[in-house]
Amino acid sequence: MYAALKNRFYNWLFQLRGPETGVIVLVQRRVFILPTRQGFTFAAVLLLMLTGSINYSLSLGFVLTFLLGAMGVNAMIYTFRNLANLRIAGGRARPVFAGDTAHFIVHLDNGGATDRYAMGLTHDHRDSVFFDVPARTTISTAVGILARRRGILRPGRLTLFTRYPLGLFYAWSYLELDMRCVVYPRPATPGLPLPPATSTAGAGAERGQGQEDFSGLRQYHVGDSPRHIAWKVAARDQGLLTKQFTGRADTELWLDWSLLPRQMGVEERLSQLARWVLDAHAAGLSFGLRLPGTTVEMATGQGHRERCLEALALFEPPANGEQ
Amino acid sequence: MTDPKQPLALRHVLWLLLSLAMVAAPHASRLPWWVVALVATLAAWRAYVGYGRLALPSRWLLLGVVIGATIGIYLNYRTIFGRDAGVALLVVMLGLKLLEMRSLRDAVLLILLGYFLVITNFLYSQTIATALYMLVCVWVITATMIGLHYTREEPAFRHQLRIAGVLLAQSVPLMLVLFLLFPRVSGPLWGLPQDAYAGVSGLSDTMTPGSISNLILSDAVAFRVKFDSTIPQPKQLYWRGPVMWDFDGGSWSVSRFLYGTPEFTTSAAPVTYEVTLEPHSKRWMFALDLPARTVPRASTSGDFQIRAFEPVNNRVRYDMASYLDYSYGAGESRMALRRALQLPPGFNPRTVEFGRSLRAKFADDRALVREVLAMFRNQNFFYTLTPPLLGQHSVDEFLFQTRSGFCEHYASAFAVLMRAAGIPARVVTGYQGGEINQLGNYLIVRQADAHAWTEVWSSGAGWVRVDPTAAVSPLRVESGISAAVPRSDPLPLLVRGDFEVLRQLRFTWDLMANSWNQWVLGYTPERQRRLLTSVGIDDATWHLLTVTMLSLAAVIVVVLAAFMLRRLKARVRDPVKIAYLKFCGKLQRKGMPRDPAEGPVDYALRLQRLRPDLAPTVAAITQLYVALRYGAETGSSKFKVRIRKVEPGTWNPEP
Numbered sequence: 001m002y003a004a005l006k007n008r009f010y011n012w013l014f015q016l017r018g019p020e021t022g023v024i025v026l027v028q029r030r031v032f033i034l035p036t037r038q039g040f041t042f043a044a045v046l047l048l049m050l051t052g053s054i055n056y057s058l059s060l061g062f063v064l065t066f067l068l069g070a071m072g073v074n075a076m077i078y079t080f081r082n083l084a085n086l087r088i089a090g091g092r093a094r095p096v097f098a099g100d101t102a103h104f105i106v107h108l109d110n111g112g113a114t115d116r117y118a119m120g121l122t123h124d125h126r127d128s129v130f131f132d133v134p135a136r137t138t139i140s141t142a143v144g145i146l147a148r149r150r151g152i153l154r155p156g157r158l159t160l161f162t163r164y165p166l167g168l169f170y171a172w173s174y175l176e177l178d179m180r181c182v183v184y185p186r187p188a189t190p191g192l193p194l195p196p197a198t199s200t201a202g203a204g205a206e207r208g209q210g211q212e213d214f215s216g217l218r219q220y221h222v223g224d225s226p227r228h229i230a231w232k233v234a235a236r237d238q239g240l241l242t243k244q245f246t247g248r249a250d251t252e253l254w255l256d257w258s259l260l261p262r263q264m265g266v267e268e269r270l271s272q273l274a275r276w277v278l279d280a281h282a283a284g285l286s287f288g289l290r291l292p293g294t295t296v297e298m299a300t301g302q303g304h305r306e307r308c309l310e311a312l313a314l315f316e317p318p319a320n321g322e323q
Numbered sequence: 324m325t326d327p328k329q330p331l332a333l334r335h336v337l338w339l340l341l342s343l344a345m346v347a348a349p350h351a352s353r354l355p356w357w358v359v360a361l362v363a364t365l366a367a368w369r370a371y372v373g374y375g376r377l378a379l380p381s382r383w384l385l386l387g388v389v390i391g392a393t394i395g396i397y398l399n400y401r402t403i404f405g406r407d408a409g410v411a412l413l414v415v416m417l418g419l420k421l422l423e424m425r426s427l428r429d430a431v432l433l434i435l436l437g438y439f440l441v442i443t444n445f446l447y448s449q450t451i452a453t454a455l456y457m458l459v460c461v462w463v464i465t466a467t468m469i470g471l472h473y474t475r476e477e478p479a480f481r482h483q484l485r486i487a488g489v490l491l492a493q494s495v496p497l498m499l500v501l502f503l504l505f506p507r508v509s510g511p512l513w514g515l516p517q518d519a520y521a522g523v524s525g526l527s528d529t530m531t532p533g534s535i536s537n538l539i540l541s542d543a544v545a546f547r548v549k550f551d552s553t554i555p556q557p558k559q560l561y562w563r564g565p566v567m568w569d570f571d572g573g574s575w576s577v578s579r580f581l582y583g584t585p586e587f588t589t590s591a592a593p594v595t596y597e598v599t600l601e602p603h604s605k606r607w608m609f610a611l612d613l614p615a616r617t618v619p620r621a622s623t624s625g626d627f628q629i630r631a632f633e634p635v636n637n638r639v640r641y642d643m644a645s646y647l648d649y650s651y652g653a654g655e656s657r658m659a660l661r662r663a664l665q666l667p668p669g670f671n672p673r674t675v676e677f678g679r680s681l682r683a684k685f686a687d688d689r690a691l692v693r694e695v696l697a698m699f700r701n702q703n704f705f706y707t708l709t710p711p712l713l714g715q716h717s718v719d720e721f722l723f724q725t726r727s728g729f730c731e732h733y734a735s736a737f738a739v740l741m742r743a744a745g746i747p748a749r750v751v752t753g754y755q756g757g758e759i760n761q762l763g764n765y766l767i768v769r770q771a772d773a774h775a776w777t778e779v780w781s782s783g784a785g786w787v788r789v790d791p792t793a794a795v796s797p798l799r800v801e802s803g804i805s806a807a808v809p810r811s812d813p814l815p816l817l818v819r820g821d822f823e824v825l826r827q828l829r830f831t832w833d834l835m836a837n838s839w840n841q842w843v844l845g846y847t848p849e850r851q852r853r854l855l856t857s858v859g860i861d862d863a864t865w866h867l868l869t870v871t872m873l874s875l876a877a878v879i880v881v882v883l884a885a886f887m888l889r890r891l892k893a894r895v896r897d898p899v900k901i902a903y904l905k906f907c908g909k910l911q912r913k914g915m916p917r918d919p920a921e922g923p924v925d926y927a928l929r930l931q932r933l934r935p936d937l938a939p940t941v942a943a944i945t946q947l948y949v950a951l952r953y954g955a956e957t958g959s960s961k962f963k964v965r966i967r968k969v970e971p972g973t974w975n976p977e978p
Binding site for chain 1: 427428431432435438439441442445446449453454457461465468469471472473474475486490491493494495496497498501502505508637843844845846880883884887888890891892919
């Protein structure tokens, strides 16, 4: 009962209302501010100085004490201003493998004429990323969050905070940006060889490479003909990729859930499949993925690789456990 | 660097060392040499550690230094409390804390100590120069503190100085409100340490030949006087101080016993004025002959000496009224008169002899006094700041051999001579004259205006002032000390009136110093009450003051916050865009808002579909907007006119 009330109070106080899409503007109601430990020490020193000034009838002591006191109040406005009216939008987060750190891009737009300094963004109050946002500038920063397990990772509630300029106050705002990061299963350690490919066009279990039909893209290897490099992709700054073509002599490599021994757990199987996807892609093979309830058709290339990994990431085992 | 436990960068260490050194520098001359050397070593050590990224010394070593330094300070001052020892201790602790400074948190603590060190400087000096210097110190400390709170590579220190300057400047209004309205209490909360006031000069309670001429060498201000009406003539400006009854052959001293009550008769109206007395660590308070009003927390004796209950250790301000035309003391007690006739036996035999012979010649006291003054005037007596040294029979030697002396020589010799002739006489010390500051229309009385004169008693007239110096050197009384002494005598620069430009500068400076004293340093509970009365708040209670102060402070903070938060949103500068946004606003109010992701053309198409009746207007405006903003067309007036004409109210409601 008490916990529920407290929760409701917190939700009201900090205006917590779940993930928000679009641009968050840090209006006054969204920025909170409290004195820091340093702030309390500063107040204690001022109190001491005031007592001294009264006792010694030190006029300049009064002047100094009041000047510093006014500066403290002023610093509160400064700290608040450092966050106020900032516009924040969540960016994208590239997929990662479980166990790696997902980087959620956050865009911060300072439309005003005041430089903002020394802001931090954190999701767990331990690791923070710090940045400045100069006047009339938009910057992008990334919050790193460890992706523990495969699936969809959300950043949860981020805290944007600052203690600038004097460290006497701590201003913060809670951001719950609608961002998601796909977390692929952690690939198993290499070892288990790829399953055998089955030929579709005859006997020869050959590598499906020819010159006629475009089948996809793979990572550039030294020695590839420059004529086969996907220049358009390179121009988009996505690295060098080589166009692949299939000939008649085609083979089919199916990475199939059911190929794996039954005693393996769900996650282990997904890990192994992820490893195979990586291996097959690295070898430039054309391959497909079969999961209970999901099939990714035979293809090659970077996009295909990611489609397969995403299917693994989002795979939910059927309720009866076994197919 | 926002993590309080993060280690410090070298530049932070160096700026911190610099700002603390700036604050501590004025203390260096007042601290024992070994404290200065110790702290300088500690600071240099910290800088070296920072440069070489070395390890800080162990806590045990520092603890040893703490104990050693505390013992040293105790041996030096015989206490570890009080002003001087306290400051020494604080400076040493600061130096040691430097060598314990590892993280941001330590650095901030040192900065707070630095602020505190600023205030200790005010215990010694509160002049304008000190205030300005300390303001610079506070500025640099604050800039250092700001520097600690950047998280990425910091901008140049100049930038931090600018931010600190703006921050401090914006704090001034609130500071003024707090300063003026914070309820002031008079007097200390608890006893002040003994050493709080030392080394201030002024008249003492004894007078030996040479004691006043030493004072003359100081151009320090003794007090300032603001008259309510016109300033009296210079020769009437006798500022009465200690009255000396007892002569031991060498020096005159103040009577420990106070005779009678102050009584006088007068026919004229009093002059009224306000005296602002500089601290002089004695109890004298000065007033024109003859003071007719009492001063709070002081008593007036029968010989019209005003003595404060406590030594004057702070600048005090008091209202006073004086009668320039008066008579008093006709009914002086016999005991007092006997005392005013006493001479130490065995001293100054020739003077005593001379006095007796004068008595034999003149039966009338007045004639006798006139004769002596005529002697001073007509014979070769000289008025000089550098008289020859005198031996045991100082009055004899002065009257019959050296014949050159300063006011205390003349007053002393005259009083001894009168007593020898059987006329009760005493020496009065104080100040004579003063300098009018035309800029502020007030009178400055300096230590250099110190003076000594005599009072003689006769049965009809009571005590009458006789200034033998005036007989020797009328200029002293009429034009001040600088006109009276030979040019070769070493007078302080400020007292000489040689250069007109210098005089003007001096007056301007003194006016500033006086305003500073009156309004900053002398802002007492009494002045606070007067200020409030002048704005219509009578009987300001502690409660009312606090409420007024807090409300005014709140207003200032709100205004400041509004000012500071006003330029945070993106401002649209392009007039075309402003006009277009106005257009969008009009439509939004009619329930057709533009989607944030919608371009003007798409928006126009949607509007046209939604409201075919508006199609021509919307199309025209959008076309023009696109042309102005993205095309080569310029000039926004036509566009603005068109938008002004859009009247959503006249549009037909949607079918």
